[in-house]
Amino acid sequence: MADSKFTSLLQLPARLFFSALSAFLAFLRPTFPHILPLLVCLSLVPLLLFLSASAGWIVWRNVAVGWQTPLYLQYGDGIPPYAQAALPPLVAQQRYDISLQLQVPNLDATYALGNFMTTLTLSTRSNKTLTSIRRPAIVTRPRVSFYSSAPLVLDVQIPLLTAFVPGTKHVVANVEVGRRDGWKSLGNEQGREVSVVTASLRGVVVHHGIRGLVTRLPLLSALVSSIIFLIVSSLIVGVCVLPLMFRHVPTQPPEPESQSAKVEIRPLPAISSSSSDDSESIEEKPLVPRRRSRPSSRMEIKNEDAPTTILPPAAPHDTPLRRRRSKIVDPVSSDSSES
Template sequence: MISSTIRLIKPLAPHLIPLVVFALAIPVVIALSLSAGWFVWRSIAVGWELPLYLQYGDGPPPYAVIHLPNMLAQQPYDISLHLVVPSTDTNYALGNFMSTLTLFTPANNTLATIRRPAIVMPNSWWRSFVSPGVVVLDIPLLSEFRSTSNNVLARIELGRQDHWRSLANGEGRELSVSSALLRGVVVHKGLRGIITRFPLFTAMISSGVFLFISFVILATCLLPAIEWRFHRESNETESDDDRYTSRPIKSEWSERRRGKAPRRSRSATTPRLDSYEFKAEDDIVSIPSAASAPSPLRRRRSRLSQSSDGDE
């Protein structure tokens, strides 16, 4: 049973093997294309927003240290601080305070340091209606910051170095904060900006391009084998035909066009002269030619001359 099946499949193997390889390669190519799109989507720079947990009572002003997400090198970011503070009289009485941001690597190499002032002001009537009891502050820190390292740490400090000891009776004071966020917004510029603005569309385009290139490579690898098999079969067919034809047949029209007299091919049914025997006659009979035969006028004259000679 197995041997008969092998005998049936063996003539079709040269045609089935490329088809099977192509069919098995399609799921692999599609999976790789999807993986390429996902990788591009994950590699595109996106904005981030991290919560800050401020530490109080450690001596310096309230501070927090966080690890920033993977920042792409040479990608500009706008970094700002978002604060939500209670709308209390003590916060209003503090006046100006400082927001300090320090970016550094795990090896303690400082990348950037910035200090920005801010102040807590009472909300307007419409803002008090939207967010009663709190004051929202957005403090811009760095504009178009480009990191030279992917692994970055940030340290944020709020308050003043003198702890507002010049206020009232000179006791130390601190800013009361309900919540704090550190935001990084991607700056869209040039071709990189178009890619970062449409990450999903870019990932789909990348997946499609990878799929097209993979199919082209796969077809380039399989077509030579198929073409080689086709030429081999055609050559075998031509060699079989050449067994029955000794020389190519040239048409009369092509020979006349080149100014040659057409050559008539000897047919297989045309008898050959050397294959026959001719019987020779014993007696040679000479046949007079038409010029030597007497004409009717001469015969009449000869008869008249003979009759005249008889009468005499």
């Protein structure tokens, strides 16, 4: 007995739980077709927020920005100093202004070089040339005031390309600085080279059109794109799911038309013989609409025979109808009788 009571006590919470669960399911059963689309919408909200944030991050990540790549010039190979470098990932349809930044020592030998050439060749990783350009440059003495001293290093900027569209993401740059004749045709015909402290290739974003607006305000552009993606995706989900929430679910199948079209025919109450004869004659009389005849010019009037009704024979239990004599006396019959 003690074991059975203990077992029943252990089973009591399980019974209460299952009874509560069954009651809850019975409560939700009528409204479950309407609650299911709502649950689907609520479950899609975190996914939409995540996708919208991802869209904003992708826009912010792919906004074109300026870049600067260091160059390490090679000397002593019998040709002017040169360098090769891979540029950072570029936006294929973005416009860039590309220039060469040099730092040269402030020496008289640098000023004595005069003009020299700078060559830039851009190509793809598969060694396909995109563009090639040569620009002249010269180093001049800086202006020095009374209260300042001359700098030890001079900054030289050589513009090379303007509004260049790479058309690809990965670009390789080849730079050459100096003269290919080595200045041997000048002075004592001694070979010389440009002394360079540091060199770098710089690209500046050209603001143009919608891309220019995005590059000016990258954070705001990412936020706006995220909001637009959230609104559009919410409208799509709403158009697909909301009609299911308001759909009418019929509880009972509609009755067939044959059953609904049935008409209950009840017997007519008994009526006296005379009234029944009159009603039968009225019912048997066809309802034919008469057409109105147009009056002719002679105003002829047509006499139509009155419709006659044929009465049905009387029932055997009904009393026969007696015919009354006519009061009009035929003159011929009266004369014959007098004679």
